[in-house]
Amino acid sequence: MNAGTHRVLAFVALVAIVTTITVALDGLVLHPLVIAISSVAAALVVEGVILVVTTSGKKRPAGVTLVVVGAIAWIWILIDGDAFGFLVAIIIGTAVSTSLTLWALHPRPYRPPRRETATPAKPFILMNPRSGGGKVQKFGLDTKARDLGAEVSYLEPGTDPEATLRRAVKEGADLLGAAGGDGTQALVAQVAVEHDIPIVCIPAGTRNHFALDLGLDRNDPSLALDALGDDGEEIRTDLGRIADRPFVNNVSLGAYGEIVARPEYRDAKFTTVMTVLPDVTDPSARSGLLIESEDQPPIEDPQLVQVANNPYAAADEAAPPGTRPRLDTGLLGVDVVAYTNATELRGLVAEGLRGTTIRSKAYRSWTGGKVRVSSSDGVVRAGVDGEAVEFPSPVDISIRPGALRVRVPKDRPGPKTGWPRLNRRIVMHLWSIMIGARDTAP
Numbered sequence: 001m002n003a004g005t006h007r008v009l010a011f012v013a014l015v016a017i018v019t020t021i022t023v024a025l026d027g028l029v030l031h032p033l034v035i036a037i038s039s040v041a042a043a044l045v046v047e048g049v050i051l052v053v054t055t056s057g058k059k060r061p062a063g064v065t066l067v068v069v070g071a072i073a074w075i076w077i078l079i080d081g082d083a084f085g086f087l088v089a090i091i092i093g094t095a096v097s098t099s100l101t102l103w104a105l106h107p108r109p110y111r112p113p114r115r116e117t118a119t120p121a122k123p124f125i126l127m128n129p130r131s132g133g134g135k136v137q138k139f140g141l142d143t144k145a146r147d148l149g150a151e152v153s154y155l156e157p158g159t160d161p162e163a164t165l166r167r168a169v170k171e172g173a174d175l176l177g178a179a180g181g182d183g184t185q186a187l188v189a190q191v192a193v194e195h196d197i198p199i200v201c202i203p204a205g206t207r208n209h210f211a212l213d214l215g216l217d218r219n220d221p222s223l224a225l226d227a228l229g230d231d232g233e234e235i236r237t238d239l240g241r242i243a244d245r246p247f248v249n250n251v252s253l254g255a256y257g258e259i260v261a262r263p264e265y266r267d268a269k270f271t272t273v274m275t276v277l278p279d280v281t282d283p284s285a286r287s288g289l290l291i292e293s294e295d296q297p298p299i300e301d302p303q304l305v306q307v308a309n310n311p312y313a314a315a316d317e318a319a320p321p322g323t324r325p326r327l328d329t330g331l332l333g334v335d336v337v338a339y340t341n342a343t344e345l346r347g348l349v350a351e352g353l354r355g356t357t358i359r360s361k362a363y364r365s366w367t368g369g370k371v372r373v374s375s376s377d378g379v380v381r382a383g384v385d386g387e388a389v390e391f392p393s394p395v396d397i398s399i400r401p402g403a404l405r406v407r408v409p410k411d412r413p414g415p416k417t418g419w420p421r422l423n424r425r426i427v428m429h430l431w432s433i434m435i436g437a438r439d440t441a442p
Contacts, residue, residue, distance in 0.1 A: 009104035016100055020093030037077045044070030109215065109414040112328050114233040120175035120198070120407070123150040123228050124168040126161060126188065128180040128204070132221075135204040139222040141179050148228040155180065165191040173197070175228070175407060179221065181205025182249050182385040189239055189404050190246045198234055198405035200227050207386075210248040213310075213324045214406065215414040226409040233410050236402040237327040240309035243395050245384060248404075251397055252383040253305040253373060254287050254337075288376035291336055293368050302338035307397045311367050325415060330401030331367040338362060371397045 044066050051063025125145045129136045136142055142152045151173070153164055165176055165188060177200035178188040185201055192199045202225065203211035203218045214237075217223045226232060240247040291299040310326055311333025313319035324333070339362035373380050374394040381390050 009100055013097060013100035013104045016093060016097035020090065020097050023089050023093055034077055038074050041070045041074035041077065045074065110326050111215075111414065112235040112237070112326070114235055115405075117198070117234045117407075119230055119232070120228060121149075122172050123148075123175040123177060123200070124165070124173035125150045125152050125177040125179060125200070125202070126155055126164060126184070127152055127178070127202075128155040128184060131180040131184070132204045132206055135221055136179055139204075139220065141202060141204060141222055141225065144222050144225050145177075145179075145228070148225060150177070150225075150228060155184070161187055162191065169195050169197070175200060177202055179204035182208065182210050183387045185210050186246050186248045186385050189248060192405065193239060193246070193400070193403050196405070198407045200224060200232075200407050209322075213327055213415060214408060215412050216408065217413050223409060223412070226411070227407040231410055232407045234405055234407050235328075237404045237406055238309055238330055239400045239403045240307070240332065240397070241400060242307075242382065242384060242389075242397045243391050245389065247385045248309055249385050250306055250308040253307075253380065254289060254302055255304050286376075289380075290374040290376075291334075292372040292374070293334065293366070294370065295368070296364075296366055299336050299338055299364065302336045304335075304337035305373070306333075306335045307371050308333040308335075309399060311365075314365075319415075323415065328402060329367070330399065331369065332371060332397065332399050334364075334366050334368060334371055336364045338364070369399060373397065 048063045048066030048068075048070060051059050051066065123145075125142075127136045127142055127145075142154075145152050151168070153168070155161055155164075161184065168176065169191065175198050176188050176192045178184045179202040182205060184205070185199075188199050201211050201214060201216065203216055203221045208216075208218050211218055211221075211224070240249075240251070242251050286301045287303060289300075289302055289305065291302060291305060308324065309332070310324045310329050311331065312322060312324055312335075319325045339360075344360065344362040372394050373382075373396075375381075378393050379390050380393050380395045381388070382395075383389075
């Protein structure tokens with residue numbers, strides 16, 4: 001959606017809002033008694049629903065009675081008071097103005113600056129035939145890659161992927177790629193950064209969070225191979241690093257780090273999480289971790305720690321939870337959960353379920369360029385892009401801004417965006433868009 005369309009939608013949305021408010025005020029003047037009685041009736045319905053849902057025994061039938069009486073009274077007074085048309089107008093006006101406002105404020109996905117580079121002459125693609133339940137064969141990734149001039153090597157048991165990639169570079173490969181999960185993508189990224197050549201990310205794994213935030217189509221990984229030809233373009237992203245190991249998504253410590261370290265996790269993820277989580281999240285248990293970062297007070301014994309290659313979307317951002325709107329901010333996104341009792345934990349979970357900005361003192365979030373993690377037992381256990389890894393304590397987590405060259409298709413879906421949150425400043429946002437002061441609401 002271009003800026004001109006946003007401006008037109010903003011203008012129409014403002015007109016719809018003003019019209020709806022005018023109709024509502026007119027109804028209050030012409031039907032004050034009807035409005036008052038119908039409001040009481042509506043309140044009875046709400047109270048009745050609350051009783052039905054939250055109580056049992058004799059109070060529940062009373063709640064049902066309130067719902068029935070309130071609904072009958074509400075409908076009768078609106079019809080008999082000749083205000084039914086007014087109600088319909090309000091409902092339609094609210095629905096129309098809300099829909100138009102959402103469309104007007106819907107943000108355009110961020111597109112990183114592209115670089116004009118030559119089409120790779122000798123691409124090399126490492127493919128894991130077992131990854132993602134056999135996506136390599138299902139989508140014919142090897143055949144399409146060869147048709148586009150790439151050399152394909154299969155990641156079989158016993159294969160040393162790093163040695164294979166380095167040998168390919170030595171033999172003249174000018175682009176490296178991987179059809180696999182995020183752990184394999186990070187390995188390819190490491191070798192590519194060392195030799196200053198681009199990579200291509202083919203989302204043939206299970207979840208492929210890196211591909212999601214690159215804006216690739218995860219439903220059809222073969223489309224990512226379009227980047228090998230003239231339909232590709234190059235962008236730069238940041239690359240995270242823990243000790244000497246790169247990561248494209250995140251590093252998780254504490255409870256999650258303990259969970260992925262279990263040998264049974266890979267084959268039975270849900271069962272392992274449910275079995276281990278009560279122990280590793282016990283408020284009285286001590287993780288033995290110490291989190292230190294510039295301009296932040298140290299945090300002792302956190303239950304959960306996540307350090308991401310670029311921050312994840314906040315609750316008030318118009319982006320889906322668990323996604324990163326950008327991969328080129330040059331900053332780590334740090335989220336730490338450290339609660340001392342069950343009450344703090346319940347409050348934290350409740351805020352998370354509501355999808356609102358978390359204000360609990362048990363949660364801290366910030367961005368920065370470096371984090372140091374120490375462990376009282378001398379070993380830092382972490383999940384690095386979903387892989388269990390142990391590091392000697394202390395270990396530094398940092399980010400290399402713009403280090404990774406990524407070749408992507410020009411025609412790709414782009415990063416996902418969510419619907420904006422409507423608030424009391426909505427008219428100001430719409431007016432700013434309409435006069436061209438901003439493209440979309442913040």
